[in-house]
Amino acid sequence: MRRALYAVPLLVALCGPWLASSGDVLHGVSYDPETGWLGTDFAGRDVWQQVLLGGRELVAVMVLATAGAYLIGVLWGLTAATARRRLADELLMRPLDLLPAVPSLFLLLLLATLFPGGGLVWIVMLVHLPDIARLVRAAALEAAHGPVVEALRLQGESWWRTTVRYVGGSVARTLAADAGTRLTGTLYLAAAASFLGVGVSPDAADWAVMIERNRAGLLLNPWAVLAPALMIIMLSVGLNLAFDRALRRP
Incomplete structure (x- = not known):
């Protein structure tokens, strides 16, 4: 049952475009609950076809933005944590302290306004970057300044083995715990951006856009x-439950 919570929307998002009919099927009657499996939307299009087409981009943004934010944020945080001079740590982390003071949704809208052609993936990735870098730095400080790291440096071990493999390995479980909420947070930001019309066209086949454009006809065709x-x-609840279950295993 838990797997079905995230497996069903993922399958619909990834396989839906191949299962959907080619092109938008226009029936000419808006919010007709008798047409197709789930009726029609505000433009007279088959709702089921729109559901099949509307999840791939949202899931792609969720995965790519989260992966990109972790890739840059982890290296950023580890570099700051293992810096031998406090000045280097300050120069890396202090600029990031400004961004968390701004609400994430407002920051997303601000970045979308400043960089209209930047792409939703990059914008969401920048929103998550400060939190991930700060989390990694805080979790890695103890290991980064412990005797094992000093011994590895005296032995002439490479930066990759000392910082990424050892210090990074010490924060792996912390990152795994954060990944579930981070994925759902990215999903929320991507859906909110699409709902507000950021980075998508007003009539796009997108789950969040469907909610926004069809809410006026909720009583006519709730589907x-x-x-x-x-x-x-x-998808949101299923991913959180899946990560929680994985972390409980020894």
Whole structure:
């Protein structure tokens, strides 16, 4: 049951475009609950076809933005934690202290306004970068200044083995615990951006866009809103439960 919570929306998102009919099927009647499996949307399009087409980009943004933020944030945090001089640590971390003071959604909108062609993946990645770098630095400080690291440096071990393999390995479980909430946080930001029209066209086949454009006809055909909303909720809850279960294993 837990696996189905995230497996179903992931399968729909990844395989849906191949299962959907080619092109948008226009029926001419908006919010017709009798047409197709789930009726039609505000433009008279088949809701089921839109659900099949609307998840791939959202999931792609979630995965790519989270992976990119971890890749840069982990290296950033480890470099700051293992810096031998406090000045280097300060120069790396102090600029990042400014960004968490701004609410994430507001920061996303601000970055989208400043860099309109930057792409949603890069914008969401920049939003998450400060938190990840700060988390990694805080978790790695003890190991980074311990006797093992000093011994590795005296033996002439490389930066990669000392910093990434040893110090990075010491924070692996902390990062795994953070990954579940980080993924769902990225999903929330990507869906919120699409809901507000950031980075997507107003009539795009996107789960968040479907919710925004069809909410006016909720009473006429509730599936036009409920179907994409259920996909997002199932994916968010399912991923959190999956990571929690994985972390409980010895």
